[in-house]
Amino acid sequence: MKSVVIERPNEIALAMREVPEPGPGELMIQVMASGICGTDLHIYRGEYMGRYPVIPGHEFSGLVAAVGNQITRFKMGDRVAIEPNIACDNCVNCLNNRQNFCLNWQAIGVTLPGGMEEYVIVPERAAFPIGDLPFEHGAFMEPLSCVVHGIERARIGLADHVAIFGAGPIGILMLQMARIQGAAHITVLEINPGRADLASEMGADRVVSNFEELRADTYDIVIDATGAIPVMNRSIDYVRMGGTVLLFGVPPSGKNLEMEGFKIFRKGLTVLSSFTSVRNSFQAVDLLQSGQIQVEPLISHRLPLQELPHALELIESRDPAVKKVIVQPNS
Ligand SMILES: [Zn+2]
Numbered sequence: 001m002k003s004v005v006i007e008r009p010n011e012i013a014l015a016m017r018e019v020p021e022p023g024p025g026e027l028m029i030q031v032m033a034s035g036i037c038g039t040d041l042h043i044y045r046g047e048y049m050g051r052y053p054v055i056p057g058h059e060f061s062g063l064v065a066a067v068g069n070q071i072t073r074f075k076m077g078d079r080v081a082i083e084p085n086i087a088c089d090n091c092v093n094c095l096n097n098r099q100n101f102c103l104n105w106q107a108i109g110v111t112l113p114g115g116m117e118e119y120v121i122v123p124e125r126a127a128f129p130i131g132d133l134p135f136e137h138g139a140f141m142e143p144l145s146c147v148v149h150g151i152e153r154a155r156i157g158l159a160d161h162v163a164i165f166g167a168g169p170i171g172i173l174m175l176q177m178a179r180i181q182g183a184a185h186i187t188v189l190e191i192n193p194g195r196a197d198l199a200s201e202m203g204a205d206r207v208v209s210n211f212e213e214l215r216a217d218t219y220d221i222v223i224d225a226t227g228a229i230p231v232m233n234r235s236i237d238y239v240r241m242g243g244t245v246l247l248f249g250v251p252p253s254g255k256n257l258e259m260e261g262f263k264i265f266r267k268g269l270t271v272l273s274s275f276t277s278v279r280n281s282f283q284a285v286d287l288l289q290s291g292q293i294q295v296e297p298l299i300s301h302r303l304p305l306q307e308l309p310h311a312l313e314l315i316e317s318r319d320p321a322v323k324k325v326i327v328q329p330n331s
C-alpha cells in the first residue's frame with residue numbers, strides 16, 4: 001500500500017509498505033479522508049513532538065476494513081473517525097480525568113503511524129462511529145473536539161461579545177462554537193482576504209483586518225486562533241476588565257510572549273490555554289451530524305496521497321485560496 005513518510009525533518013517521500021494486520025483490540029482502517037493541519041507542518045519542519053520516521057495524519061476518517069480479536073463495538077464496513085490521542089488510562093493524570101496530559105501519551109500521526117496512508121491500525125477506543133456523515137466531514141472530528149475543549153474552558157456566557165483573532169479552519173470552528181454558546185456579537189480579526197470573506201459568510205458580525213479597527217478593553221472573551229506571538233501579545237489589550245483570554249493557536253516553541261503583567265493584574269484577567277481535548281469526540285460528531293457546525297465551506301482542496309508534499313507547501317505559502325486541505329488516500 002501507499003504511505004507518505006516523513007523520514008526526518010524537512011524530508012518527506014511516498015513509500016510502499018506492507019498492509020498491516022490488526023492485533024487483539026485493534027482495527028484496520030481504510031483511510032478515506034485525512035485532513036492536514038498546522039501540526040503536520042510543524043512535524044514536517046521538526047518543530048513538534050514527532051518521532052521520526054513518522055507517517056503523519058491525525059485528523060481522519062474511514063471504513064473499518066478488518067477487526068482483530070476482542071473487538072466489541074465495530075464490524076467490518078463501519079464508518080468511523082479517529083481520535084488520535086491515545087491515553088494509557090492508568091497514570092495519575094489519566095486517573096484524574098486529565099487524559100490530555102497522559103504520562104504515557106501516544107498519538108496516531110505524531111508518534112504512531114497516521115492517516116496519510118491507505119490503511120492504518122488503531123486501537124478500538126480511538127474509533128468513533130460517524131453514521132452517514134461524509135468522510136471529509138468526519139475528518140473534522142479531531143480539530144473540532146479540540147475546539148470544543150477550548151470553548152468549554154473559556155466559558156462563553158449568554159450574549160457575550162467575543163473577538164477571534166484568525167479565521168483559518170480553527171478560527172472558523174471557534175466562530176461557530178461561540179455562536180452556539182450564545183455569543184451576541186462576534187468580531188473576527190483576519191488579514192488574509194480569502195479567510196476574511198469566509199468569516200463573514202460563516203456568520204461573523206464584524207470582520208476587521210487590523211488591530212486599529214478593534215475596540216480596546218471591550219470584549220468579554222478574546223480568542224487567539226493564530227498562534228502568532230505578535231498577535232497573541234495584543235490579546236490582553238482588547239479584552240474587558242475581568243474578561244477572559246483564550247490562547248488557542250499553537251505558537252512556535254522556544255519563543256516568549258511579551259505581555260504587561262501589571263495590565264493582566266489591573267484588569268483582573270483570566271488567561272487560558274487549551275491542550276488537545278478530553279473525551280470530546282462524541283460531542284464533536286454530534287455537532288457535525290446535527291448541522292450546527294458546518295465544515296463544507298472550510299474545505300478548499302481534495303487531493304490524492306501523492307500530492308501531500310505539495311499540499312504542505314501550499315499551506316505554508318499562506319495563499320488566500322487555501323483553507324482545509326483533505327487528502328484522500330484511497331481515491
Ligand atoms: Zn490537527
Ligand SMILES: [Zn+2]
Nearest residue numbers: 088091094102
Ligand atoms: Zn495515562
